[in-house]
Amino acid sequence: MSEVLENVSVQVIDEEKQFQKPQIDQYLKDTVHDDLGLDYHVISVFGSQSTGKSTLLNNLFHTKFDVMNETQRQQTTKGIWLGYSPKIQSNQETIKENIFVMDVEGSDGRERGEDQDFERKAALFALSTSQVLIVNIWEHQVGLYQGANMGLLKTVFEVNLSLFGNSKHKVLLLFVIRDHIGVTPLANLSLTLTQDLTTMWESIAKPKTVAGDVALSDYFDLQFVTLSHKVLQPAEFLQDIKNLGDKFTKEDLLKVEYKQNLPIDGWSLYAENCWDQIQANKDLDLPTQQTLVARFRCDEIVKESLELFNEKFASSFGEVSWEDSKLSDAETLAETFVQLSTVALGAYDSQASHYNKSVYLSKREGLQKEINLKLNTVFETFCKAAKKVGLAQFRAIFKDKSNKSSFFDKSKSKDQIIVQFKDNMNRFSLIDQSAFNTDEHVKEFESEMAVELEKILSEEKLALRSKFVKKISPLIKNQSLELFATPDKELWDNVLANFETIVNSVLNKYKNSATDGDSYDFRFGLTAEKNKQLADDLKKSAWVSLDQFVHDYLNEDNVTGILKHRFEEAFQYDEHNVPRVWKTEAEIAANYKESSDYALSLLPLFAIAKTSNNLEIIPDYDLHQEDEDEDEDEDHVFAHILTGPQQSKVKSKFLKQIEINYRDATRSIVSNITK
Ligand code: GDP
Ligand code: MG
Known part of the structure; x- marks a missing residue:
């Protein structure tokens, strides 16, 4: 029965970096009929694209992962795939093991940052959920830092340490050296790789959350094997695969200590949690090359646009003074504001809008902020002037001798003056709600007007009193004098x-x-x-x-x-x-x-x-x-x-x-x- 199902694989993480829990659970239900409990192993593979990873897994574990077709080089579906394997290829009759094999499909081409991001996360996922991580490299890459993916491994180790470092769950790193010609013996290759790994481990940042001195060997066991060239030496290649299969049982590559002690039915939940943590980790979100270029260019364009803006700003407001008519008319001022920022943002848009959208937009926001900051200095001066004018206007109404309205009627003009101020503020908040502190200014002006009214009122009361005293004093005096006489x-x-x-x-x-x-x-x-x-x-x-x-x-x-x-x-x-x-x-x-x-x-x-x-x-x-x-x-x-x-x-x-x-x-x- 499992003959049919063993060939099937399921996508664990899809192209959109979504964890496919329901599908995984369904797959496990369909493929595994016995209650495996803890009796299973998870093995993953790590390495550059098109280095024969899927080929290796399919030969060793009888899985059916997609293999890149040499003649067509068609793209396989990106993501992380899981396949169940009940037996390992070997020189013996059969090695029966319950093995879950995870294969990572990226896209070809190393320079694309988007893929680097996925590769990094996939590798980290593989590391955190597997007992054995097969590191697949060409023989000629041994000793080359970049070629052997040491940079990628370093990042993965670092983040793994900070995310999962305290669990001290040990993983076997199985280096499979491909296209081994035989000139350099395995022992030498192993030594080079071990030294490279040790050096790399020393250079990685150890997070504070991990207690004490941590050695590479606390987290990893290292094993090395070589495989012959599959195309040039197909028979030797197949034999090497069988030998590798033997190694799995004879040399105990599936040690108990690598296991997570997690029943199979809890694995998908555990894996999902690992993936969530990996996804949430900002250290892994390295910018793509595209983004880097976009950032650089957009910064330059922002600078140019700001220069343009500053030039126009200086010619509009360079000499502006308090009494300037530019500052007395909100409508004209707001129009000038709009003109100035439109010119600058237009200059930015025309060049920068072709770059990565989120970079373009976020840099635009920065430019807008700079512009607003500058406009705000003028705006603040305007507000100061407008408040002064409003208060004077209010006071003048009481001073006006020709105005025969009562004090109370005059005081009602306060509301009109405030409305007028609000209207002016509105012109600016319409430009950019967040750029100008208009609400604050309205509040301030309202209270200044209230204080002014109080002041005028107490002045008026004092005036009334002195008028009153002036009127009654001589009367009291004269009449009393007569009586005193x-x-x-x-x-x-x-x-x-x-x-x-x-x-x-x-x-x-x-x-x-x-x-x-x-x-x-x-x-x-x-x-x-x-x-x-x-x-x-x-x-x-x-x-x-x-x-x-x-x-x-x-x-x-x-x-x-x-x-x-x-x-x-x-x-x-x-x-x-x-x-x-x-x-x-x-x-x-x-x-x-x-x-x-x-x-x-x-x-x-x-x-x-x-x-x-x-x-x-x-x-x-x-x-x-x-x-x-x-x-x-x-x-x-x-x-x-x-x-x-x-x-x-x-x-x-x-x-x-x-x-x-x-x-x-x-x-x-x-x-x-x-x-
Ligand atoms: P993956 O992208 O790492 O999974 O690589 P594939 O398994 O899809 O293989 C990519 C190409 O390399 C295919 O055309 C394979 O036939 C070829 N290939 C597989 N194994 C070997 C190998 O051991 N040596 C060489 N030179 N080519 C291989
Ligand atoms: Mg593949």
């Missing part, structure tokens, strides 16, 4: 009533008509709460103004003056406002005493500000300024105008100043008598 018990009730009337007469203009009570709208677009805060701020500033005036004006001198005036009026005029004519000194003394007592009775009104029902006046707000010096005026109280000692001073100054009235009065009696 003719003080009576209700002095402070009247001062307060006046003060409130003045403040309200101004604030009422901002009273919210919609609601009653203490609700204001200063037409800044503020919340009710913020409006109330502002009203309080204004009221407080009115209080500060009153406080300042009261304390500035009611000093010792002025109060003395007021009392003196009050005295003089009482002393010099009678109750009908008629000037008194003195007749006796006793009359003068009595009146003098009475008027003086009256004037001094007014002093307490200026010492402490109290209402008629004897309540000290407390302002509606804490008049201490936050930024005021801590220790200065710390105990300032609105109602406390003259201290005790100050009052005493006022009293004595007053008494001294009114004395002259007494003397004048007595002198007037004398003059009346003498008349």
Whole structure:
């Protein structure tokens, strides 16, 4: 039954480098009927194309791998093939063994990088999944580094060590030297090859993951055989094959220690994992010759295109300054950007697009980045200028005296200016979404505009306050002065009533008509709460103004003056406002005493500000300024105008100043008598 099936082989890895697990499993199911368990061997072959590998395997293991037809040299299907062999060719009757033979089919021609890549991966795969790796070389290649595939072996050993080095699974490297003429004995050839391998092993990079000193012999056993020329010495060739078959059993080329101790039904999964790891390994992805040329040329073309770009860039923006009109118009600027990069990329495309596509594209991306980097410097300057312009434009709207809109209506133009900025940014993001940091700039501008609005608002509030204070201060002053000149018990009730009337007469203009009570709208677009805060701020500033005036004006001198005036009026005029004519000194003394007592009775009104029902006046707000010096005026109280000692001073100054009235009065009696 197996007679038919033994000839069949299955593709393990196809041309697309895909592992064919279902097919392999099916093949194993179809060919192997006994439960082999661990009783099997995997043997692979490694070597240049058309060196008779398949021929060797077919003769030795009775497999039926494709052999290149000498006359037609037709291409066999690329990939890695697996064939089951139940017996080995030998001089004995039969050597029955369960052998799985893997043959690698590449394409002919060593210079093609794509094939090198496949060869490398195939060799590594063979090495990691087999017990015996047949290294097939021509006799005349022995001692030649390249010819004997030493370079390829080196890479394979290196990567094998880093991928599978810790498993220390030993593999037999069986060197089969083809077309052996016989002049150089096998022993000499073996020695040369062993030395070459040892030298090569010493030069390979040992990965850190592999512990300790690792020798070639830790991973490989070496065996060497020669075969005669198949065409010139066909009989000898066949005999050599039989001898090789004998060697497999007699010299134990199928040692147990080479085995992976993996039942046959787990092999395909294991092999698939090996292949996945090999495929994922970047060290194996060496560039093809084609790619190398493409990289070199595309780099050159990138350089040329950049030079062209830089030239055009310099003539467009070399002298560009802040005020330049080029930077004020986004549309023109964006157009210039597009023109400049189109010229440069066009120059690149026209030459580079013929090269390897992925190289061409990735280098193009690099060029585009360089171009964008340069354009970005101009773009950043543009943004700076555009933001400055936008902010100034916004501010100008508030400064414009001819614009009678409310603050709130003016503040709405912020959104229009932002939209305009966004539109400008859009022109650039349309060129290349990733090249310019437009979103970031929009965000920045939005917050700058918000800050600007806050700034303008607080300036406007300050202006409103100073206008308010300017308006109420003289009113408070004038009306209070009148009251201070003719003080009576209700002095402070009247001062307060006046003060409130003045403040309200101004604030009422901002009273919210919609609601009653203490609700204001200063037409800044503020919340009710913020409006109330502002009203309080204004009221407080009115209080500060009153406080300042009261304390500035009611000093010792002025109060003395007021009392003196009050005295003089009482002393010099009678109750009908008629000037008194003195007749006796006793009359003068009595009146003098009475008027003086009256004037001094007014002093307490200026010492402490109290209402008629004897309540000290407390302002509606804490008049201490936050930024005021801590220790200065710390105990300032609105109602406390003259201290005790100050009052005493006022009293004595007053008494001294009114004395002259007494003397004048007595002198007037004398003059009346003498008349
Ligand atoms: P592969 O590509 O390495 O598998 O090589 P093939 O087995 O397909 O053989 C390629 C060519 O070499 C075929 O025309 C074979 O007839 C020829 N060939 C096979 N074995 C030998 C050999 O031992 N000596 C020589 N000189 N040619 C061989
Ligand atoms: Mg072949």
